[in-house]
Amino acid sequence: MNASRIHDILKLEPQEQGIRLNGWVRTKRESKSFCFVEVNDGSCMKNLQVIIDASVDGYTDFIGRLATGASVAIEGKLVPSQGKGQKSEVQASMVEVVGDCPGDDYPLQKKHHSFEFLRTIPHLRPRTNTFGAVTRVRNALSFAVHRFFQEQGFVLVHTPIITTSDCEGAGQMFQVTTLPLDEIPKTPEGGVDYSRDFFLKRTGLTVSGQLEGEAYACALGRIYTFGPTFRAEHSNTVRHLSEFYMIEPEAAFFDINDDMDLAEAFLKYVIRFVLDRCPEDMDFFNERIDKTVLSTLDTILSNRFVRMTYTEAIKELEKAKADFEFPVKWGIDLQAEHEKYLTEEVLRKPVILTDYPREIKAFYMKLNDDGKTVRAMDVLVGRLGEIIGGSERETNPDKLTARMAEAGLNEENYKWYLDLRRFGSAPHSGFGLGFERLLLYITGMKNIRDVIPFHRSYQEA
RNA sequence: UCCCCUGUAGCUCAGCUGGUAGAGCGGGUGGCUGUUAACCACUAGGUCGGCAGUUCGAGUCUGUCCGGGGGAGCCA
Known part of the structure; x- marks a missing residue:
């Protein structure tokens, strides 16, 4: 008999049919002549209750070994449960302890x-309810991302992990080298001689696939990346990781408005998908982690995102009665407190801000005719603040080189990027979002280290 | 990088103004014919993060180092 998964077993009508299951013991309740064991196999949040009568073969041998965490194979009949709390349960006829789990030093308890x-036990935490739910929701969300873009005709592009684009204006890079660190070759001038390094030049782990994504968007039309990204920043917060996953769509012939429409449709699609695919896990988050999660997600689904320029937002903040730590003035970068005030107090729904001052945004964003603002767009939501950041890209090569000079970037390193504007240039737009931040928002989890397997963050790997 | 908080049994935590340690869960043993974080009884388990100092006496006060958490900044 093939083993069934608990997710499927729980959908069956209990009719004393034969059942085989594999899984891990979550909890055991023992009486004199029988025992209840709850088994979880990771296929869903719920455990399956198994009742084992003392008359089952080998009872006295295995009963002591049915400890929390032990792996088991069980055969029996699926019967209606006499107790409250579950529709059906398994009346065991055969129990095998596949792997023992000594209770005196197993760190997880019921x-x-x-x-x-x-x-501190990242290898064992997936066995808990919360991390099981996070992992299933992460999977569903990941699938939803691909489905959304695939349905919209976007092509997945695997942009490089090792990159030579220095900095890209996005953050500190991890350097990749095979040079011997205890004996670094030097140039006559005393600098590091990268011509002796593996790639003959200085390289690092990618901080963004956007620039490479633009190259493919200017050929395939619509592309997206969804891959690992690395930042060597010394950030020690609940929303930063050193290694995380980023989603970056890029579309040719999209202006800033098309970009905003895409971002809004994207968020709504993936949230709806997760709610639809993981109702039990989402109920769990709403009950145990954050009682406002479902209603928060509902405000996303049921509202058209407000669209407002940065200048309008500043006016709104200036007339606010709130006492901000950072004073509001046109030209400042919005602080977390400002973003929260806008989304949580003024509008009470998601908002997309556009047309930010050029000084506070990246070099590649298209300059508006006013010469002062760029076609950036940030999607802000309650609790998290900025969840998506994007822009229409600068297509005019002269303006672009001027912006690069302002940002202190070496034009030589971006020749290929400028080529995209020299040869068949087209308006194009895109955005980026951190996958784990989206997952934080959707699950209501508080710390980003708890929504990724084996987190890597500053001073912690 | 800056600021704040914290470190007591395997886990979660209590321990008031200094008088040499407690609970629940978990472990072990025994009891209970249907449990639901099962229940009841008994039991084992701690150089109170490390080091120095103040004191007759330090889990409790001071300094310092180490670990953990949160906030800011940077950013996704």
């Missing part, structure tokens, strides 16, 4: 553990 403690 009790609440703090996330801080679980972070």
Whole structure:
């Protein structure tokens, strides 16, 4: 008999049919002549209750070994449960302890553990309810991202992990080298001699696939990337990782408005998909992690995002009664407190801000006719602040080189990027979002280290 | 990089103004014919993060180092 997965077993009508299952013991309740064991196999949030009568073969041998965490194979009949709390249960006829789990030093117990403690056992924490749910929702969200873009005709592009684009204006890079660190070859001038390095030049791990994505968008029309990204910043916060996943669509012949429409449709699609695909896990988050998660997601689904320029937003903030730590003035970069005030107090729904001052935005964003602002767009949501950042890209090569000079970038390193404007240039737009931040928002989890397997963050790997 | 908080049993935590440690869960043993974080009884388990200092006496006060958490900035 093939083993069934608990997710499927729980959908069956209990009719004393034969069942085989594999999984891990979550909890055991033992009486004199029988025992209840709850088994989880990761296929869903729910456990399956198994009742084992003392008359089952080998009872006295295995009963002591049915500890929390032990792996088991069980055969029996699926019967209606006499107890409350579950529709059906398995009446065991055969129980095999596949792998023992000594209870005196197994760190997980059938009790609440703090996330801080679980972070110290990243290899065992997927066995908990919360991390099982996070992992299933992460999977569904990942699938939803691909489905959305595929349905819209976007082509997945695997942009390089090792890159020579220095900095890209996006953050600190991890350097990649095979040079011997205890004996670094030097140039006559005393600098590092990168001509002796593996790639003959200085290289690092990517901080963004956007520039390469633009190259493919200017050929395939619509592309997206969804891959690992690395930032060597010394950030020690609940929303930063050193290694994370980023999603970056890029579309030719899209202006800033098309970009905003895409971002809004994207968020709504993936959220709806997750709610639809993982209702039990989402109920769990809403009950145990953050009681406002479902209603927050509902405000995203049921509202058209407000669109407002940066200048309008500044006016709104200036007339606010709120006491901001950072004073509001045209030209400042909006702080977390400002973004929160806009989305949570003024509008109470998601907002897309556009046309930011050029000084506070990246070099590649298209300059508006006023010469002061660029066609950037940030999607802001409550609790998290900026969830998506994007822009229409500068297509005029002269303006672009001027902006690069302002940003202190060496034009030589971006020749290929400028070629995109020299040869058949087309308006194009795109945006980027951190996958784990979206996952934080959707699950209501508080710390980004708890929504990725084996987190890597500053001073922690 | 800056600021704040914190470190007591395997886990979650209590320990008031200094008088040499407690609970629940988990472990072990025994009891219970249907449990639901099962219940009841008994039991084992801690150089109170490390080091120095103040004191007759430090988990409790001071300094310092190490670990953990949160906020800011940077950013996604």
